[in-house]
Amino acid sequence: MNVTERAELVVVGFAVRTTNADEMDPARARLPALWQRVGAPGAFAHVPGRVDENLYAVLTDYESDHHGAYTQIVGTGVRTVPRLPESMVAVRVPAGQSLKLEARGPMPQTLVEAWQQLWKHSESGGTPARVFTTDLEVHHRDGVDLYIAI
Numbered sequence: 753m754n755v756t757e758r759a760e761l762v763v764v765g766f767a768v769r770t771t772n773a774d775e776m777d778p779a780r781a782r783l784p785a786l787w788q789r790v791g792a793p794g795a796f797a798h799v800p801g802r803v804d805e806n807l808y809a810v811l812t813d814y815e816s817d818h819h820g821a822y823t824q825i826v827g828t829g830v831r832t833v834p835r836l837p838e839s840m841v842a843v844r845v846p847a848g849q850s851l852k853l854e855a856r857g858p859m860p861q862t863l864v865e866a867w868q869q870l871w872k873h874s875e876s877g878g879t880p881a882r883v884f885t886t887d888l889e890v891h892h893r894d895g896v897d898l899y900i901a902i
Contacts, residue, residue, distance in 0.1 A: 753853050753873070755880060758899045760847040761888070763808045764799050764834065765827015766790060767841050772818055772871075786826055796828040798837060803829040809889035810843050817884055818871050845888050850899035851880060863889075863896050870900060 766789055774780040789795065790807060806829065813823040825843050833842045851873075855866040874882050880902040888899040 753851050753869075755902065756850055756852045756899070758845075758847060758850045758852075758888070761803075761808065761845040762830050762833060762842060763810050763825055763827045763845060764830050764836065764840055764842045765796075765808070765810075765825050766839065767823055767825040767843075769813075769821055769823050771821045783824065786824065790826045799828055799830065799840075800834045801831040803831060807891040808845075809891065810845055811887040811889075812843060812885070814884040817882075818874060843886075845886050849880075849902055850888075851882070851902050853898040853900070854895065855898065856895040859896070866896070866898055870898070 766786060768782040768786050770782045775783055796802065808827060808829055810825040810827075811822050812825070813821075815821040825841060827840070830842075836842060851870075853866050853870065855862045870882070872878075883901045885901045887901055890897040890899070
């Protein structure tokens with residue numbers, strides 16, 4: 753993990769509200785259906801002004817820490833907010849210093865392990881401390897880059 757400066761990004765996509773405890777229970781998990789929806793061929797083909805082919809997962813509106821509820825928006829990065837397609841939302845990820853962690857390897861297990869490492873960092877009082885404002889996952893051809901607000 754290293755500290756890096758992350759540029760502002762606007763993401764247009766689909767959102768769910770969940771908790772990590774719910775995601776550990778297949779009967780209550782909401783993220784698998786969200787990822788299935790965004791992974792469908794052409795899911796974002798109709799969104800104008802896309803910046804690249806990456807998928808972005810924005811974790812925001814934290815109720816407290818990694819034990820509380822949060823909102824996850826998964827979508828595509830855009831230059832400007834277009835007229836939103838039905839059932840999509842837009843979220844601005846502000847620029848700022850972030851703790852960067854690269855997840856490389858078989859997915860989704862490698863991503864789960866990266867988040868577990870971050871949770872241990874938080875619980876142990878690791879520095880720099882997480883602020884639980886807006887975190888970002890960048891899903892690309894080589895893996896996933898996590899940018900955690902500090």
